[in-house]
Amino acid sequence: HVQLVESGGGSVQAGGSLRLTCTASEFRFDDWDMAWHRQAPGNQCELVSTINSAGGTYYLGSVQGRFTISRDNAKNTVYLQMTSLKPEDTAVYYCATHTHALGGNCPATAFGYWGQGTQVTVS
Secondary structure, three states: OOOEEOOOOEEOOOOOOOOOOOOOOEHHHHHOOEEEEEEOOOOOOOOEEOOOOOOEEEEEEOOOOOOEEEEHHHEEEEEEEEOOHHHOOOOOEEEOOOOOOOOOOOOOOOOOOEOOOOEEEEE
């Protein structure tokens, strides 16, 4: 069955960096647009970044210039490089095939495939 598995979360101080990794299995990864979403306590699910099958990207305004999304189709993997992290970036980050903003809660498994989430804490 289709699986998305995230890794790379953790706790860092403000100004630090983390790289999130999402590895996909059991589907034709090359053909899919991919996204990173996040949800902080008390907040709605937020679309952070997307990358389409041609490599075109989108970023949430508050992360533009600090986060970089990329993909390696040979490894069925999408990355989110996060730099200059701020406390407001603290959230659970989810990899997903759903590339539109949803609001509500994530993971929204009624809309595409989602990973289990990885916690990012910035203090």
